[in-house]
Amino acid sequence: MKLPIKYSLLLLSCGMFAQSYKTVSVVDNYNNWGWNNVLVAKNKFITVAVVPDAAGRMLQFDLGKTASLWVNPKLLGRKFAADDKVKMQDWRNFGGYRLVPIPVDNFAVNSNGEKTKRWPPPVIMGDSPYDAFVSTDAVAHQLINVSSGIQNLPVPVFDRTTNTFSTVLNYDEQLQYKRSMYIEKGKSLVFITHSLLNKGTTTIERGLKITSQHPTRSEPQLEDGQNFLAYIPISNKDVLPNGKSFEIMLTPQARWNFVNKNRKPLDKNNAEDVAKYFNSGTNWKGEVAPGVYELHYDYDLMGGVHFIAAKSWIGFVDKLKKTAFVTMFEPYNKKLNYEYGANAEIYNSGLETGYLETEIKTAIHTLKPGQRFDYNEIQAAAKIASTPILDVNKTGIITQKLHLTKDGIAHGAYGVFIQGKAIVIAKNNQGEIIKKRTLGNVSPLKAFTFDAYLKEEKAVATIAIYIKAAGDLYLLDSVDVTSN
Template identity: 50%
Template sequence: MKNYFLILFSICAFSQEKTISVEKNYNNWGWSDVYVAKNKYISLAVVPEAAGRILEYNLGDVPSLWVNPKLKGKSFGASEEVKMNEWRNFGGYRLVPLPIENSSIDKNGNKSKRWPPPVVIGDSPYKVSIGENSEGKKTIEVQSGVQELPVPFFFGKEKKFLYPDKIDEKIQYGRSLYIESNSSLVYIYHTLKNVGDKTIKKGLMISSQHVSWSDSKLQDGHNFSAFIPFSEELKLPSGAQFEISATPKQRWNFINRNRFKIDKNNTEDVKKYFNKGTNWKGEVAPGIYEVEYDYNAMAGLHIISSKSWICYVNKITNTAFVKIMEPYDASKEYDHGINMAIFCSGLETGYLETEVKTPLYTLQPKESFTYKEIHGAAKIETSPVLDVNLAGIITGKLQLKKDTQTLKGSYGVFMEGQAFLYLKNKRGKIIKEIKLEKVNPLKVFILQTKISIDKSITSIDLIVRVLKSEDHVLDSLKI
């Protein structure tokens, strides 16, 4: 898996063009300077005043990210004096330092969590600039202020803020990202630095808040899902395969308080709402778990992703947005033992959140860690999503019907290129190369072709070739 991820970040071949600009009042959001990365397939927007969040990642005209309509054009200072109901959640792609449990203090002065999360790293304006990486690619660079921890906590009974006796941690976050001209891929490098004078143990939760309704009045959250791969061998610290972060009683109480009145003596109400939610779809394909969005299920799915991806799908437009991250490493420590979560939020207009959790790193003063992600987007024929790699998304794996000599498969691709079949012998030598169609992220790739195979052929590779020289394996079949 480690070699697999290194391959993901060894791409270096697309021709460069001006992909990054600074736009005034982009999308009529109301912010003065928005940093926009754009090519003919995707658009991505970073907003300095909105804590450096990515508030747009679109494939064509299909958005993946939810933007809070109440906070467009707004910005906030760095004061940590915020109460429970004062979370400045702009939406989009955001982060929270981990573990959240030691970010604040309780009434006795002990370490505790606080919601809203720490403000400097989560809500206040970031420094943003256009840079250039070692490969000569233009980048969008963001940097937070220095976040001091623990932060104050508002004690409701006495109606006052409680302050820590001392500052134990000082951290600073940075992000560098770039896109290329002929793909939907976004390459992201996160850095968290210990800028204090004490040794600390920290990680990051990096999450995307996704569009989850076509119209809030329709409540059609079943059309918006997240897919995550899992393995029976990877269990949570509790020994469970996964956990839902709300009980039936909590769900009942949430709906009754925040949505509409329900009656515990009404058998239909009890059947419908006294449960953890019917949106936790379970195993919809071998090793693939699905979560549908439900506005009335304010809870999360905690699970270990067995492969290096998580995928959000808009089923109305058949558009998929994927995160490819560093592989789960059982030798490392993770917050609550998980590297991934999916959360259904009932806040504001509602959103489905895909959360990636880095390991927890021990950092000496001035030390930092860097965590890498790749995001990709593609049109697909259908769901569930069965697998993901750098070339694209698999929704129908390669199948060979020998009686009709027909080869089939269904895919979304991240790159503009030419599809080929490589027919190989048992030594891996290419015996025959078959040219197929041209592919790109805005075009569903459905493979169905007649193929003649003799006894010397033992495997088939489906390839996407970029710029006539760079081959990426989209799918493979052993015969």
């Protein structure tokens, strides 16, 4: 892919300060998808593919041969013009990793001139081709950069009564979205920065909803949604405007209507139909461990649940392949405004072949003309030995918290994001190291379970597990033994 001169210069200047570790290549007809100039970042653990012609979406994030993203087979190789006159049935959902400007309630205008919601969402940011280029930063990361065209708001709405689109007399907003991402050697981490720019002449209030669409079938024709799980941390201290820690955005009647319209005719006089479908879904498992909410996929359901994330992560698990994909994002800020009061959602989509969405939402920012806001997230992947996900940090996933048994056995179970050596360090009450042991090699491609006999160490006050890589220590988990 030939780069504009300014980007070629950027590559040259950055290369003068650091030796780049090549992670990105540009591939035509990657995976036989039909698109050219696909930007592929790869190391020995993960593969990330970004498709500029598919609205700059990330359509692949794999750990080894396990995929985290659903791709719509009906739209492979397709490109769509930057025209916002689209009907509901014209939604071009490529799958993968997408975004929507929020609030969604006011980015369209109806035939009465009133601000309203519209689905499909705005096309220039969501459907049409993005510009893309590769650059290298000052510390030698190869970055995949994408940017949308200018999204004018409000967008028109199709009126079925008149069979016409509403007329947009004035554009109140002009937005542009940009994203940069990179990976590193020896890690299953993807570092992402999102930017939303106000390109217009008036002050606006906007944010972003960023969504990963996950697969829900182990085989194309097999319905085994119970093996595809989502997790999010919750707390009674963090509540939505209704005073609850989470809210299922679906009524029994809505589920009934969806099944009756899209799956099969239902009969309210049939007790079996009522028992099975007149509910808000049986896949919302609720709190499966202290402070952790779980759900699995249901093929006969269209609806979601939203939260204030008690900790800044959300996760998806392919239980059959014992693989977890998580997103770490910016903490919830009580001083800022969030759409519906939530900064995270999980959505069960019954569209197409079905997919499960994990969604994060930025705060709604006030942007003056020319201003922007940036939002950072990290996506990561690891093999795990069990579920549920109990906690996540930048080193790995905790599925069994580090603890010391009555027999003096220290135990924990994890998935790790960093290749290296696991080390356990025990300290006394003065913070002095009294025991340090290397436990062996670890990598994202193998679940890590820790056991160590520490009964003879009567002075132990704290135990911590680290991953040592390239001379650095990364904390995975720790426990205060004196509080046990």
